[in-house]
Each structure stands twice: as C-alpha cells, then as structure tokens.
Amino acid sequence: MNTIEDILKKAKLNVTEGRKNILEMFVLGGGALAHADIEKNTSVSIDRVTVYRTLQTFVERGIIHLIPTTDNTILYALCKDNCSDGHHHDEHVHFICITCNKTNCLEEITVPNIQLPKGFKPIQAAMIVKGICLHCKN
C-alpha cells in the first residue's frame, strides 16, 4: 500500500494532492524541513497559506514535530509512529550540521536525564547538538 496515503488516513485527514506532496517531501527527504524548503520545492504549486496550514495540521495530528533551534528558524521533521494527536514523543537529539546546514534527527539517541535543582519538575526535554555531520566531515 501507499505509505503516504496511509499516514494521512491514520491521522484522519482527507488525502489531497497538496498534503501528499508535502508529506512525501518529509518521507523521502529524511531530514528536517523549513516552510521555505517546502514552498519552493513542491512539484505541484501550492499556495503559501496552504503550506502553513498543512504544516500546522500535521503537527496537531502528530505527523511531524517542531525542532528546537538556536537561531530563529522553524524546522519540522517526521515523527516516529508513537506520536499521535498533539502528543509528541520527540525526545531525541537533533543534530545541526554547520557545514551543509542540514538538521538530522538522531532517533536512536535519547536525551539524557539530568539532575535539576530542587523544586524544578521536568516534563519534557530537548537537545540540540551542532557540529559536522557524517557527510561533511571530509
């Protein structure tokens, strides 16, 4: 079966050309994407507003998640299966390459637990590592 459509149906979203297109970029691309990446690269022409709304919907339905960044950019990446309807479990490390500027989700590496000062109650943690990625190390 078509994975792309499956994901949309599982999220109880209508399967439209635009959504398929955008979701495909995440599935095939692998990495993190910004609004601009999507707007520029869709094969079908999709209105800016629709891109905004699609991304928003995808986040709400647990298809993609926001990636924390140290600058002011907004990045999204695919969620793993265990995210659903606004409840994200994206507590893995995000790696930003300072050479190719791509962001990778290091799914296999979970954010380490840390000891907070007395009285602080942690609920969720995120971690960003900047450096040189696999492909740029030469």
Add this chain to the structure above:
Amino acid sequence: MNTIEDILKKAKLNVTEGRKNILEMFVLGGGALAHADIEKNTSVSIDRVTVYRTLQTFVERGIIHLIPTTDNTILYALCKDNCSDGHHHDEHVHFICITCNKTNCLEEITVPNIQLPKGFKPIQAAMIVKGICLHCKN
C-alpha cells in the same frame, strides 16, 4: 559603582540611556526576555529598531546570549562573566516553565556529553527542559 554602566564599559560600548535601560531589565529581571518584552516595558521610549540593534550588539559583545527554544520565539538572557566578544559559553541547561512561561538559565547545570553516531563531530550542544518551575510548583 553602578554595575550596569560597568558592564557596558567593560564591553567597550558607549553608555547611553537606551542601553542602560535595556541592560537593567536583564539584570533586575533575572530571567529571559524577548524583543517584545523589552519594547513594551522600557521606561524611556526606545525605537523598535534601536531595540533590535541593541540586542544584536549585546550578543556580539558577550553581554547576553540567545536561548534555544522549541517554538519560534527568540529569547535572550544575561551571560555569565566568562563570555566575551562573540565567544559564548552558554552551554548550560535552559528551563522553560509551562505555567508562568518564564525561561530560566540553570547556570550550574552543564549540558551532558552524549555519544553521537560514528562520523558526527559535535562542536556545541544546547539543552532545553520544559516543566514546572520552583515558583509555580504549588
């Protein structure tokens, strides 16, 4: 002596009303501030542009640093003494309270080292913890 002016002089910046005002907000406020917080709360009226430029200058001179966030907001907080001229050492954990929405720098807690996949070379790491802070825990 006046701490505020000292900080500015140490950073080789002219001491102006606007800068004193903005820096004072950081020193007295303690927490993290966004551009909008500053623009709205200065006692003297300061132009939007000047606020932008002042924050930028403060970051360059190592007076404040950018805080990574999981949404799209840009937050700044005071650096500790050992930051200077664009070389920041702000690798401590940032805590965002989901109740009062304030961001605290947990200076005493450094970001733990983690094992990255083969080929990834880390250069800088940041960590954000969301939860309930000391003051909101009741």
Add this chain to the structure above:
DNA sequence: AACCCATTTGCAATATCGTTGCAACTTTTA
C-alpha cells in the same frame, strides 16, 4: 455516476517581525 456535506484550498487583505540607509543627535576623548 451523481449527489451532498464536510473539509480543504486559494486569493486578498492585513498583521507581525526584522533589516537597511541615512540624517540628526549623543557620547567620548582630547
């Protein structure tokens, strides 16, 4: 296949956010 209803899209207008160039004004230094 043709229909209806709910959902989704595109357009236009508007709001928010951040940057740049330049002239006027302050601060510093001598």
Add this chain to the structure above:
DNA sequence: TAAAAGTTGCAACGATATTGCAAATGGGTT
C-alpha cells in the same frame, strides 16, 4: 568645549505569518 566616533530615530522596505471568505475538492451515500 569642539571634533571624531559612535548611536539613535525615522522612513521605507522585505520577509514572514495570520484571518475571512468564496470556490473547489474529497469522502461517503444513494
């Protein structure tokens, strides 16, 4: 206190994001 350097405010601009509404599309039903 005057000149030089640094800083500010204004105006204009560009990029980014949001909203309302009418038209179009998708999903389910007959």
